[in-house]
Amino acid sequence: MTELLVTEMIERLAKLGFTQSEEKIDEKRLKKLEKHYKLSIPELYRHFLLLYENGSPEYDIQYRAIESVPRADKDNMLSFGSFLVAVDGSDSLEQHMKDYYERMPSSLLPIAADLTGNLICMGLSGAAEGRIYYWDHENELAAKIMLQMDLKGITSIDDYWENLYVVADSFMDFIRSLRMEEAAEIKKVSAVIVRESMREGFIESMKLAREKLEAEEKKKKEKRKSK
The missing domain is CATH 1.20.5 (Single alpha-helices involved in coiled-coils or other helix-helix interfaces)
Structure with a gap:
């Protein structure tokens, strides 16, 4: 089943202008990330990281979230920026995991970003497992704390989901939702x-x-x- 999904993923991404890496990412590096952050990267997403070194598409891409997102257009369409891939640099998966580790629930993994600072995340455990979420940076918990807003009894980042919206039920469904603008x-x-x-x-x-x-x-x- 996974092989069929990988094939479909590659074909869909190719049509949108994503190109595969000539040199594959080392599996040891992914395991190191998993060990450090005590998480398990889902199989299909793992294949993605091992295949793609450049997460930016050739064309402008958008997608439709299955849950209403305030920043979406009237058709609930959102612009896509790029995937976070396991390479060095400010736009890498590793750097985002480090930067956002305490800014979103620990059950989420940032996997992509738009062009305005919002993220697309993957649920790794609990009720969020497998689902893909839109993370609105302008409504994050840290912003509310700085503005001294009422936190309504929230005591932990894991309790704060007010800036998160369901985009897709799975990583493959998210890939299927991507389309050229x-x-x-x-x-x-x-x-x-x-x-x-x-x-x-x-x-x-x-x-x-x-x-x-x-x-x-x-x-x-x-x-x-x-x-």
Whole structure:
């Protein structure tokens, strides 16, 4: 079953402009992360991390959450930024685990981000296990604490879910929900149309120009004969 899901995942991501890594991430590195944070990375997501070193798509991507998200558009569509992959840098999975470890429930793992600081997380245990969530950074617990807002009896980050919304019931369902933004699709199709039109127009213009030159040359020859 996993092999079929991996194949489907690769095919879907390829259509959206994600490319696989030439050099695979070391399995030992994932195990080190699991040991340090006392978690177990789900099998399909593990395959993803071992296959992809660049989490950014070629095109603008969006997705529809299954739960209403305040920051979504009228169709509950949200813009996707990039996956967090197991490589070095500020956008890596490892760095995000470190930066957000105490800013979201411990049962969640950040797996992707949009372009405005919000995250997409995967549930690893309890009622959240397997589910994918949208984490709204502007409504996180740390922000409420800084603003001295009423925490309504919340004593732990694990109790705070007010800035979390269900995106998909599984990682594969989330992959299936990803699609090219309409504007990107139109731009891509338009580029092809313009390219083809230019090619056809160029050929037609060349044909007309050649006919015009031949006609002028014919007139010149006839004029010479008549003298």
